[in-house]
Amino acid sequence: MKEVVVALCDGVVLLDVAGPMQVLHGSGGYRIRRASIDGRPVRTDVGVLLGADLALDELEGPIDTLLVPGCAPPYGDRPGEAFSNLVRDIGGRARRVVSVCTGALLLAEAGLLDGRRATTHWAAGAELESRFPRVALEPDAIFVRDGPVMTSAGVTAGIDLALALVEDDHGPDLARTVAKYMVVFLQRPGGQSQFSVRGAVPATRHPGLRRLLDAIAAEPAADHTLAAMAAQVAVSERHLTRLFRREVGLTPGRYVERIRVEAAQALLETTTDGVASIARRCGLGSDETMRRTFLKVLRTTPTAYRRSFRTSRSHRGVVDTVGGAQGDAVPEQPEGLTLTC
Structure with a gap:
């Protein structure tokens, strides 16, 4: 003890x-x-x-x-x-x-x-x-x-x-x-982030940056290179980087990456589309690029993420049991373990 x-x-x-x-x-x-x-x-x-x-x-x-x-x-x-x-x-x-x-x-x-x-x-x-x-x-x-x-x-x-x-x-x-x-995960398999990057970013007072953030969220797969974003806000690339660090707390590239990952997460959870298709729709390029990005950001692969977080409620009216697939035998209750509901 x-x-x-x-x-x-x-x-x-x-x-x-x-x-x-x-x-x-x-x-x-x-x-x-x-x-x-x-x-x-x-x-x-x-x-x-x-x-x-x-x-x-x-x-x-x-x-x-x-x-x-x-x-x-x-x-x-x-x-x-x-x-x-x-x-x-x-x-x-x-x-x-x-x-x-x-x-x-x-x-x-x-x-x-x-x-x-x-x-x-x-x-x-x-x-x-x-x-x-x-x-x-x-x-x-x-x-x-x-x-x-x-x-x-x-x-x-x-x-x-x-x-x-x-x-x-x-x-x-x-x-x-x-x-x-x-009825919890032994280890949360991916999705390790505590919060959505969009929800965590405070409202910016810079109108150009606010429009840019909305545009990134609306079209994650669009051209969001540093040069393209700076041109959209009508500032230099260096100034845009300073704006992002001050107002968002992330670099422009990191913010775009996180938005694209979150868009991919949503599609993995709610559609049956293939990984390659989702990667293209979210601006992550190929399935291999998406895999590397998921490993860096979420510490899991797209396939593993989908397996863990894909909801079946809209299809079968039931969600797989946390900690094991449906149909798994209920483990023998160890001595000293009290189940409370």
Whole structure:
């Protein structure tokens, strides 16, 4: 039984706690204790009181895993220096430190992410980068592992992270069984991006750039070379690159690539068109070019993506079972695993 300590503070995100705890408890391989700064219950972001087993300063000796969930006002102020000091102390004695969602900010405040790669909820990425320049943000990841420290993206990504912990500690078979009972993927097969690039881009105040972004989305396969786009906006290529970096947060080429990939994802999910045809329609050229681009952006192939995300609801009124094909035998429930609905 590996000991996991969940560090609680007022305003803690309930799902950041409940999701990973459900996974770890379901595996039967962990002793989980919740610790607050004074040992008293905390009020979660949705107003629910969450009990604590002990105070953080009552923890003695080494522990296996420190888990720090995110914190979301208004139900509590951001944790202060006392909380950060305790997280730093306990994290230094832990074999492994993990965070969920904006818990990465709390780890950064404690100095536990200095010089490391990390991720967090997409909405908190800019804050993490600006406040903690020594942290190498990977804004598009579901979770990031850097040595003994793991950080995950927003809320439900904590389930992905917890399943990875179970797989590390107890093997893929148990992790797969827990995932099936929770009706989630053991590992999200592609589509690793936390968000749509179009949805993540703030509204630009530059009218020419706004028209260009609309045009790219409307016709991904059109000529969107740097020269062509600069001519459309009536600026130099260098100035257009600066505009994209300032207003969009990406280079022009990277933005166009992401729009084309998202267009291809939609067609893979909703049509039976061949990969070569989709590649041409989305401006990705050949099927081989599309394959290389998918591997770079989504870490999966177009065929694997379609197999994982293709919906059959409009054709058969049913979606294949997550974690296995329809008709798979239900795995024997392991000892200690509790199925809740």
